[in-house]
Amino acid sequence: MKFKDYYAVLGIVPEADDKAVKVAYKKLARQFHPDVSKHTDAEERFKEIGEAYEVLHNQEERARYDALRQQHLNRTRQHTGDSASGPKTAQPHYQSSNDPQTEQEFADFIQSIFGEAQHGFGRDQPHHTHGHDGQPSQKGQDVDIEFPLFLEETLVETLKSIEFTVPQRDPRGRVLALKKSLNVKIPAGVVDGERIRLKGQGAPGIGQGADGDVYLQIRLVPHPVFAVDGHNLSIVVPIAPWEAALGCKINIPTLQGQVKISVAPNSQTGQRLRLKGKGLVSKKVQGDLYAVLKIVNPPSNDAASTKLWEALAEQNTFDPRSNWSN
Amino acid sequence: MLQIDVKLQDNLLDSYELCQCSEITELILLELVEHSIAIPLRGHEIHTWLFSVATLMQVKKATRIQRDLAVDWPALPIILQLIEERDVLAQQKRLLEEQLDKFIQR
Structure with a gap:
């Protein structure tokens, strides 16, 4: 285990x-x-911050740590041939190694403070209880898994496979990695960030402790065409200037297939057309799809087209910047 | 391979199960409900309450913050609300950036 300078971790001087x-x-x-x-x-x-605090806020442990740290600094100086006095301030690099003896002593020190569970200062440590027979019981570890889903897969119940490993103790108390494979039926209508609990599928409990659970956190995979806003979707629909001016009927993709929509004459960029019920499904409502119009000019014009634009410009008095005047 | 159908009842937790999963006592659960950090989906008293998995996650988060940052219970709802608001704003920002990218193809 690499030696850690807990003073540097907390950004304080040893004094x-x-x-x-x-x-x-x-x-x-x-x-x-x-x-x-x-x-x-x-x-x-x-x-690391918690670990540093656990050590440094306790006078006894801090004194033991300081002695260890001083040994580490002395050995480092010997290795590097640096005869200058030891650094008084926190080191910029708070993890260092190159000395097996220090590493072992540091590991023993950490073990003595945090016990076997180290890296011991952590969150959601399993809770120990005792069963009726006095034997220690512990609920199995829960497992959190990010679970990517395509938008299309949220429309109907979907069967998905997952694989993960959980810690399991053998009869001799050694911790082994237990590989688990599950087929999970994901219900229709799940949303981004939603958590699904698979009860009892986490790490096995110890003694009379219950098995842990698996929590699948749904992550919707970004779609190349559709943007997601809750249960609603949006799609940018490029249209030519003459389609916007004259109106048109166009096919647009939805998650359920192509749909024909009517674009009204004199449509504008940014105008939104609502396609009811063509969004994502949910347990309560059916979302909508919003088609957002975007007027796109041809990348280049031939001579005939340029003449037509010039004719239009001469005949039309429309000034898109009229509200700037005066 | 084991096949699992996601059951609605597994995604609803009674008070005992919520306390067990989040490693809190019933007294702390009462405190959390009193401060609207845990809101039961159903039930009128502790032995009939049912909670969602989302509430379980909220309870775990609340107890971690309370323990790690030594926060008073009355201050927790405000902290959780501000964190949620920040996350919603970050989500909205991501959505708007995604929509803008699709719109202007920058």
């Missing part, structure tokens, strides 16, 4: 008093709490 330790911990805990933070490594940082 910091208890109050400074607490203040630094609170500030960083707020910043990196996984339920609050959007940092990609929030979970890992929060564990």
Whole structure:
């Protein structure tokens, strides 16, 4: 286990008093709490911050840690041939190794504080209880799985396969990885972010503890054509200027197949046409599809087309910027 | 391979199960319901309450924040509401950016 400089983790100097330790911990805990933070490594940082606080706010453990840290600094200096006095301030790199002895001593130290469960300072640690026979019981670990679904798959009940591993203890108490494969019938109408509970499919419980659960968190895969807004969908429909001016009938794709829509004369870019019931299904309502018009000019015009545009420009008095005048 | 049909009853939890899954006591559950952090879908008292999986997740989040950041119970609903509002705004921003990308092909 790599040696960690807990002072650097909390961004404090080794001489910091208890109050400074607490203040630094609170500030960083707020910043990196996984339920609050959007940092990609929030979970890992929060564990480290918690671990550092657990060690440094306890006088006895802090003294043991300081001795270990000093040994580590001495050995590092010997390795690098640096005869300068040890750094007084926190190291910029708070994880370091290159000394097997320090790594082992640090691992033993962590083991003595957090026990076997280390990396022990963590969230949602399984809860220990005792059964009627006095034997320890523990609910099996829950498993969270992000579950991608295509929009089309939410319209009807869909059978999906999942594979995952859960920790299981063998009779000798060793933790093994148990591979599980399930076929799951996902009901129609699930939405992005929804969680589905598969009761008892997580890690096996210990003693009389119940088996853990699996929570599938639905993630809708972004669609190349449709944007999702709750149960409604939208699609950008490109139309030519003359189709917008004269009106037209066009086929547009929906999740259930092609549908013909009528574009009224003098339609504008951004105008929305509602196709009732062509959105996503839900347990209560059927969503709609919104076709958003976008007038698109040809990338280039031939001579005949240019003449027609010029004729139109001469005859038409429309000024799209009239509200700018005066 | 084991086949599982997602059952509605597995996605509804009674008070005992909610407490077991989120490792809280009934007293804390009462506190959470009192502060509208956990809102029962059905039932009028603790032994008849039924909760959704979404509420279970909310309870887990609330208890983590309360424990890790030493937050008072009365402050929790405001914190959770602000986190939810921030997440909704982030979701709306993503949606608008997605729509804009499809519209202007930048």
